[in-house]
Amino acid sequence: MRRIASITVVLLFLATYPVAAQAPQAPVHAWLFGSWIGGVFPPPVTLSMQECLSEPTVIITRDVVMQMTMTSPTYLQRQVQTVRATEDGFIFQFTAEPPTAHGGALDQAPTPPEAGFGCASPDILTVQRRGDNQIVFPGCAAYPYPLIRCASR
Numbered sequence: 196m197r198r199i200a201s202i203t204v205v206l207l208f209l210a211t212y213p214v215a216a217q218a219p220q221a222p223v224h225a226w227l228f229g230s231w232i233g234g235v236f237p238p239p240v241t242l243s244m245q246e247c248l249s250e251p252t253v254i255i256t257r258d259v260v261m262q263m264t265m266t267s268p269t270y271l272q273r274q275v276q277t278v279r280a281t282e283d284g285f286i287f288q289f290t291a292e293p294p295t296a297h298g299g300a301l302d303q304a305p306t307p308p309e310a311g312f313g314c315a316s317p318d319i320l321t322v323q324r325r326g327d328n329q330i331v332f333p334g335c336a337a338y339p340y341p342l343i344r345c346a347s348r
Contacts, residue, residue, distance in 0.1 A: 224278045224285050227255045227322065230345040231330065234338035235265070238329075247345035252338075260287060260320065262312065273320075284323040284330070291318055313337025 230251035232238055254261040254270065261270040274290040311317030313336035323331050328344040 222257055222278065223280045224255070224287075225257075226324075227285065227330070228257070229347065230254050231342040232345055233340050234332065234342040235263075235340070237340045238343040244346045251345055253342060260289070281321075284321065287320040287322065289318045289320070311337075 230248055231253040232242065232247050232251050234252045250263070252263050258275050260273045260275060262273075264271055273287075274292065275287055276290045277288045279286045279288075312320050312332055314320060314332065314334055320335070321333055323333055325331055325341060329341050330344075331341045332338040
């Protein structure tokens, strides 16, 4: 009876091992996924979820970082090449291709937008985490104020 029990335990362990080993891991910057408001202006103190999600300043996904611009109704889209975690945030390296703008009125061909976030390099964005729902882009002139996360529920 012990032999059957021990064989069963070993078989169960071996059966679950490949599943656990192949489980996809979340990207290092998964904490940043979502919509953020502020940055260009001081973030509002009171804001409903609907108001925040209606016009976020920055949207971060796995492969793309989008930012609003003051001169266009479209979001500037930068393709993420790599992301590296630091002790207090993340460093994004974007592809060198020019940014694209999406979501404009009547899908007009927009004028080529300025690349970058007003940082030293248009292809690198440093993000510092300031709290559970607050980040800053240090050294980026276009975003002198903190950004706060839009609540998802």
